[in-house]
Amino acid sequence: MPLASYSLGMMEASVYAPEIFARGLPSAPQPAPPSAGRIEPAGSVSGTAAPLLSLQAIGLSFGGVVALADIDLSVQPGEIRAIIGPNGAGKSSLINVISGVYRPDRGHVLLDGVSHAQVPTQRLARLGVARTFQNLALFKGLSVLDNVASGLAYKVRSNFAGQVLGIGRSRGEQRETRGRADQILEFLDLTAVRERLVGTLPYGLQKRVELARALVAQPRLLLLDEPMAGMTSGEKSEMAGFVRAARDRFATTVVLIEHDVGVVMGLSDRIAVLDYGRKIADGTPDEVRNDQRVIDAYLGVASDNEDGAGI
């Protein structure tokens, strides 16, 4: 069986190149994206550029359970790419393979066309990849600002605890980190809750704080694991607007898995559909919506979709 590999090598070289972090946060943040209403279709993404992320023949099993079988996926720079599918289809497994949490049994994950073995989370951040989690992974007893600042902990010399307590190696570092965090808070309309302990915020706002923490490092690739899970329909529209705004503002490539197919259809440039660990469709929202295999896979599971939006 060929060794699985994870491909990030060139990414590492390029992550230190000025163009990635030199994009800079917005000096004058744009107004917050629309908080409700239908999301306009995503802007066009070139299909001819070299993919930022590409999965080749990924296979993953847990004992006798095949979670992923022969999955190919290509993600273009600047694209919002969704992965959907019924329960147990393999979505979480796939995002865990992309983010290096799982090592696939076979296949390759390539970033910028280069392959590496499984990458620890800390190193992923250095390579320009950030993610959010299905179940929030925030420091509930810390402020919103400190949580967002923690998204930059990997790139400063002083450690995170030192920064929070103000005893880090460099006060300048601390100022810069907080300045960046403040800019992202403003961008995501979170400034009003800057000093609140995260655990005291409503769930929808906590999800947005997690997005802020992932975004603060301006990742090239942002992986969102069910970013709208547990939200009301208004909160979902708002979150979708923020994801779109983040892509547009920072040119971040987004890969997301999400149960609410209605939201995904309005937000994504392209959608891959998994069923029983296999990719059964891949295309634009319209192509996917009209694909008979997708319709069949979702028959009988429409109640999973809170809004009953169907496909």
Ligand SMILES: Nc1ncnc2c1ncn2[C@@H]1O[C@H](COP(=O)(O)OP(=O)(O)OP(=O)(O)O)[C@@H](O)[C@H]1O
């Ligand atoms: N850690 C694990 N151990 C054993 N089996 C697992 C594990 N993780 C996933 N599986 C199995 O792999 C298959 C794919 O699961 P996965 O969680 O990736 O699907 P999913 O599409 O994310 O599902 P859901 O929408 O319910 O979260 C399922 O059959 C699941 O039971």
